Amino acid sequence: MIITKELKFTYPGTATLSFKDFSLTAGQQILIKGESGSGKTTLLHLLSGILTPDSGIIEVDEVRVDQLRAHQRDSFRANHIGLIFQRNLFIKSISMYKNMLLAQHIAQSKEDREILMEILEELGISNLSGKKPHHLSQGEQQRFSIARALVNNPKVVLADEPTSSLDDVNCHRFSQMLKSICEKYNITLLIATHDSRLEQQFNCVIELNESK
Ligand SMILES: Nc1ncnc2c1ncn2[C@@H]1O[C@H](COP(=O)(O)OP(=O)(O)OP(=O)(O)O)[C@@H](O)[C@H]1O
Numbered sequence: 001m002i003i004t005k006e007l008k009f010t011y012p013g014t015a016t017l018s019f020k021d022f023s024l025t026a027g028q029q030i031l032i033k034g035e036s037g038s039g040k041t042t043l044l045h046l047l048s049g050i051l052t053p054d055s056g057i058i059e060v061d062e063v064r065v066d067q068l069r070a071h072q073r074d075s076f077r078a079n080h081i082g083l084i085f086q087r088n089l090f091i092k093s094i095s096m097y098k099n100m101l102l103a104q105h106i107a108q109s110k111e112d113r114e115i116l117m118e119i120l121e122e123l124g125i126s127n128l129s130g131k132k133p134h135h136l137s138q139g140e141q142q143r144f145s146i147a148r149a150l151v152n153n154p155k156v157v158l159a160d161e162p163t164s165s166l167d168d169v170n171c172h173r174f175s176q177m178l179k180s181i182c183e184k185y186n187i188t189l190l191i192a193t194h195d196s197r198l199e200q201q202f203n204c205v206i207e208l209n210e211s212k
Helices: 040-047 070-080 096-108 113-122 138-150 168-184 196-201
Strands: 002-009 017-019 022-024 029-034 055-060 081-084 156-160 188-192 204-208
Touching (some): 002 040, 029 168, 040 055, 168 188
Antiparallel strands (some): 002 055
């Protein structure tokens, strides 16, 4: 499902980041660990086509992401990848339900209320979907961030430090929900983090380090 080979990337004026090769099967769940600056966010941006590598191969769902043109990368991301961040921005003036519909609309120019409701029910947040973002706790907002990552039926979910702003209870609840919903829909899950609370929940860990 995901294959990388000899990936290298350089930000202007900085040393080149080199990434070890890895390959993941459909539905696999892994943690990407590494100290600050080791390239975790950069790797997720390369996998999702936000950044293009200097060299190397990235294959996601049999698509050579490294060879896509800019407009193809945007459409690839919209159709294949769900993204979750540390703090997820929602549009403040509309309900969470409308925020979710908007995510579908932007990616596909169409809404699928049936899938959306199924995901909200699965995550136990359908009763909160009429609320606006600022009426929700950080933990509740992160559950909506899972929903938003899934509403376009992705093959892969990439999460960047998704639990950093959560307390222990919400961290555990969030990661369990994310893991179980990805398992249900056979979505490949990569979480980049230095949050050691997540470690015991993942069998597969890729460790990045600065000195490569
Ligand atoms: N836009 C940028 N321009 C120049 N250098 C950058 C840029 N973004 C990141 N870097 C550098 O690239 C390296 C990798 O950054 P990256 O954000 O991928 O690391 P990380 O492992 O996610 O770090 P953290 O855990 O602190 O978020 C760091 O040395 C960083 O300073």
